[in-house]
Amino acid sequence: MYSDIRRAVIATFFFGAAGGIFLTTLNNYLADVHHLDAAARGWLEFPRELPGFLIMLVSGVLLTVMRETQMAAVAMLLGAIGALGMGLFSPGMTLLLTWIIIWSLGDHINFVVEGVIGLRLSEEGAEGRRLGQLGGARNLGTIVGVGIIFILAKMFGDVFGLFYAIAAGASLLAGLYYLKINVGKGDPPARRMVLKKKYAIFYAISALFGIRKQIFLAFGGWVLVSMHGVSVSTVALLYFIAAAVGIVIRPLLGEVIDWIGERIVLAADEIIIIFVCMTYAFASNIFPKPLDLWILFAAYILDNVLFALRIARTTYLKKIADDPNEITSTISVGITIDHLVAMSLPIFSGYVWEAWGFQWVFIIAASIAFAGFFICLKIKVPDKLPVVG
Numbered sequence: 197m198y199s200d201i202r203r204a205v206i207a208t209f210f211f212g213a214a215g216g217i218f219l220t221t222l223n224n225y226l227a228d229v230h231h232l233d234a235a236a237r238g239w240l241e242f243p244r245e246l247p248g249f250l251i252m253l254v255s256g257v258l259l260t261v262m263r264e265t266q267m268a269a270v271a272m273l274l275g276a277i278g279a280l281g282m283g284l285f286s287p288g289m290t291l292l293l294t295w296i297i298i299w300s301l302g303d304h305i306n307f308v309v310e311g312v313i314g315l316r317l318s319e320e321g322a323e324g325r326r327l328g329q330l331g332g333a334r335n336l337g338t339i340v341g342v343g344i345i346f347i348l349a350k351m352f353g354d355v356f357g358l359f360y361a362i363a364a365g366a367s368l369l370a371g372l373y374y375l376k377i378n379v380g381k382g383d384p385p386a387r388r389m390v391l392k393k394k395y396a397i398f399y400a401i402s403a404l405f406g407i408r409k410q411i412f413l414a415f416g417g418w419v420l421v422s423m424h425g426v427s428v429s430t431v432a433l434l435y436f437i438a439a440a441v442g443i444v445i446r447p448l449l450g451e452v453i454d455w456i457g458e459r460i461v462l463a464a465d466e467i468i469i470i471f472v473c474m475t476y477a478f479a480s481n482i483f484p485k486p487l488d489l490w491i492l493f494a495a496y497i498l499d500n501v502l503f504a505l506r507i508a509r510t511t512y513l514k515k516i517a518d519d520p521n522e523i524t525s526t527i528s529v530g531i532t533i534d535h536l537v538a539m540s541l542p543i544f545s546g547y548v549w550e551a552w553g554f555q556w557v558f559i560i561a562a563s564i565a566f567a568g569f570f571i572c573l574k575i576k577v578p579d580k581l582p583v584v585g
Contacts, residue, residue: 328450
């Protein structure tokens with residue numbers, strides 16, 4: 197078990213490095229190289245999130261022929277191909293979309309299985325702790341990856357081909373370590389897909405996460421880049437700070453989930469999202485320059501750090517699942533649902549931004565988070581004896 201945990205930590209580290217590099221540079225790459233405006237940036241989320249919408253079908257096929265660790269390795273190979281192609285072979289929008297879709301497919305396959313791998317390496321009642329530890333490893337990887345990009349950007353400027361080549365290498369290393377994990381090796385590969393009324397709350401909070409994710413990835417960063425001219429190196433520094441904080445905070449949040457439960461944690465997260473959305477919307481109206489930008493930086497970092505709370509969805513599902521073999525397939529259903537939202541919301545939000553102003557994007561998102569607060573209050577898990585030790 198210890199060897200598998202170590203391999204999972206290393207794989208997650210390299211996955212964090214690859215993802216951190218990709219997400220840190222994406223908005224600047226799209227704005228500076230391909231000259232997208234807010235509406236086009238919103239439209240781009242449709243093909244980028246299409247693999248997430250289809251992941252229920254993709255994972256359903258993969259689960260019949262391989263176990264979760266092998267799926268993670270395939271995901272990292274796709275991520276490497278997508279990153280390398282995007283950095284070196286994207287002269288126009290057609291190829292750009294192709295590579296983004298390939299990267300996204302790998303990313304979303306890993307979303308399905310990373311939590312399940314963590315659960316398989318967890319002790320009963322300490323699932324949040326283990327997932328938090330892996331989240332800390334991912335943040336450490338993000339620090340290293342983003343730190344490298346920060347240094348390279350300062351030394352040589354925005355050399356996107358080099359940035360994405362490094363991301364591809366990190367992704368390949370992650371795949372190699374996922375292949376070495378032995379947990380679940382003797383399990384039969386076939387697992388049926390399930391869709392149950394019992395998991396309705398899980399599906400609902402998956403949709404809420406899709407909304408939160410898109411506001412952060414597409415429009416939170418877009419506020420900084422398009423309206424305040426924030427550079428690649430500065431975005432990388434913000435990611436670096438968030439990842440550094442996350443090394444400590446993510447394991448602690450995992451402990452908090454084990455201690456007070458998913459209901460309180462996820463409801464509190466919705467309240468924080470409201471605060472973050474209002475900050476994005478009105479910081480520059482309320483505070484003088486450059487204080488407004490510093491406050492936006494703080495909101496960006498806070499939102500990034502609290503992404504760790506998505507592990508509460510996985511631990512909640514584990515506690516209510518009728519059969520452990522349903523967890524992977526149910527997560528894939530949840531991801532499909534969250535991407536049904538994630539694919540449509542950015543297009544709508546891009547038009548809202550252009551027609552009525554960027555504030556309305558975040559006002560709408562805050563309103564959805566307010567409704568999500570009450571959905572999260574409906575979470576119930578079976579009573580279990582506390583784990584001592």
